[in-house]
Amino acid sequence: MAISILPYRHTHRPVMGSALSTFVGAIGSVKELIQVMVKMCDAFNKPPDRDAMGNSAQVGHNRDRLIKEAQQQMGMDAVHDYNFIFCGPSKVGKSTLINAIRGVKPNDTGAAQVGISEVTQDVRCYEYLGLPRVKLYDAPGAGTRSHPAATYFIDKKLYAFDCIFLMYDGSFLDSCRQILEHAHTWGKPVAFLRTKADRLLDDVMYNSAVDDEQVAKQQLHAQVQNAFQQQVVAYHGPHHLFLISARQLRLAGFDEVDFFEYIRRAAASRHSK
DSSP states (O other): OOOOOOOOOHHEEEEHHHHHHHHHHSSSSHHHHHHHHHHHHHHHHHHOSBBBSSSTHHHHHHHHHHHHHHHTTOOTTTTTEEEEEEBBHHHHHHHHHHHHTOOOOOOTTTOOOSSSOOOOOSEEEEEETTEEEEEEEEOOBBTTSSHHHHHHHHHGGGSSSSSEEEEEEESSHHHHHHHHHHHHHHHHHEEEEEOHHHHHHHHHHHHHTTHHHHHHHHHHHHHHHHHHHHIIHHHHOOOOEEOOOTGGGGGTTSSSSHHHHHHHHHHHHHHOO
8 A cells, every 4th residue: 555645734634634644544444443453453363373481372371181192102100100300401410319219329230321421311210119199200401403402391291290390500601591491381390400519519619618417518508599590580479499419419418308299199109199
């Protein structure tokens, strides 16, 4: 539709009238103009096909079906088992922690593979020897070329699991943020694991020149909690956070007792249903 360019006038009222008349004339009638405006409003108010995180706007309607399909594809027993997945950036110690939880060493038969480079390339399931109805899933590192952060949540079908353990060992990376935001969209619980606590403790004792280990642990907990508040809670609300050391898991020098209790309670809730 051609738009008429009106000459400049000192009084604004005639210009408005002329512009409206020109526009209405081009449309055909005031009634047709109203219909066009209504259509424009409908177009702007219509929800997008995909949300800002790349999830289909239809997820809300298809959520249960998609979850069930993913669980079937992965061979999950979603009725009797409680399925945890350990995910996060590369080299945060996901496989090492799963081995420690199960009480196996890296060279034992059935242990999760560990190495200097990223060795986990697909989602793998491991049984928790102490709780047979608990299944521990090891996921590849997020945010790599092979496993990009933008599609990681959907690619790894994280929405199929009962609980997501999101692991990190430093700054809250963008890959962590994307996993967390996707989990919120899908209504999936997330608990955080700050790993390699033993190394952090050594750093605190060295940097602060503290000889008392208990004092150093208090300082470490305060530092980790403060960073977690700033990086996660301030933007995404409260979440469980466990400071743990896979290498010293059975010594329970940090939050390992609370971590194991969290897993036990979750498994008990599924078993009681």
